[in-house]
Amino acid sequence: MGYYAKIEDGRVAHVIVADASFISSQSGTWVETKMDGSIRNKYAGIGDVYDSGNDVFYRPQPYASWSLDSDYVWQPPTAIPSDHNPGTKDYQWNESTRQWEEP
Secondary structure (H helix, E strand, O other), rough: EEEEEEEEEEEEEEEEEEHHHHHHHOEEEEEEOOOOOOOOOOOOOOOOEEEOOOOOEEOOOOOOOOOOOOOOOOOOOOOOOOOOOOEOOOOOEEEEOEEEEEO
């Protein structure tokens, strides 16, 4: 048994636990994923992007100004302020100003 992601239009539509023989009998594109992220960059989540050229899963782009780094993690144009501390000093991204702001 393993975990498999069904890919539709480059996105993860479903993730199921199944036997490889069951997957081979299914129509469509199915790609194996592992909960520990040891293959294809990360465990596939519904809505994630599947990049077949690089054979990796990654999260959808959160904002138009953010860029994907070599580890397939979206990075903002400017780093979050150094005093960011979740629960104490939070910031949120404002795409219209392209800046971090306190809520």
